[in-house]
Amino acid sequence: MNRMIKSVFKRxxxxxxxxxxxxxxxxxxxxxxxxxxxxxxxxxxxDEMWVDVKTFSRLVQEFRKGSYRDISKKSVVMIVGALLYFVSPIDAVPDLLAGVGLLDDVAVIGFVASQLKHELxxxxxxxxxxxx
Structure with missing residues (x-):
């Protein structure tokens, strides 16, 4: 990930x-x-990003309900951060830019999915x- 994407993801x-x-x-x-x-x-x-987003969403829901706790809070923070990045209209590359606007979203979701592969x-x- 480039510096700008990392900076926004950190926020x-x-x-x-x-x-x-x-x-x-x-x-x-x-x-x-x-x-x-x-x-x-x-x-x-x-396709891969969509699978990850759906998994992240289900995990967040189960964690929120208290049904699933076999994950560190740090990992959940990363997942929620990735989802916030994904839904935010203000990210490193605006989604309105045809063809490239989702590349940063794909990068962030993919990064978190790869970092938390075992947890997922x-x-x-x-x-x-x-x-x-």
Missing amino acids: MTKKAVTVMKDKDKMKDVSIESLKKGALYNGRKGM EKFREWETGVKI
Whole structure:
């Protein structure tokens, strides 16, 4: 990730700490990310990001409800920060720029998914009851 994206993502993770103190805000971020992600579902190159956004959203919802706790708070902060970055109209590359506006969103979601690969696999195993 370039410096500008890292800087904005860092701001979003700081905001995520505050968001996590309010269950309604956590729910809102989760829902908004699904709404925005659905707009890009089926677009070339967006399939993996869409899968990750849906997983992040489900994990946030289960964490918010207290159903799933087998994850560090730091990891949840990263996930909420990534979702905030994704839904924010103010990010490193505005989404309105056709063709390139989502590249930074893809980079942030992909970065967090790769950093938390093990955590996400554990969540999917818990969710499905099937060892991955």
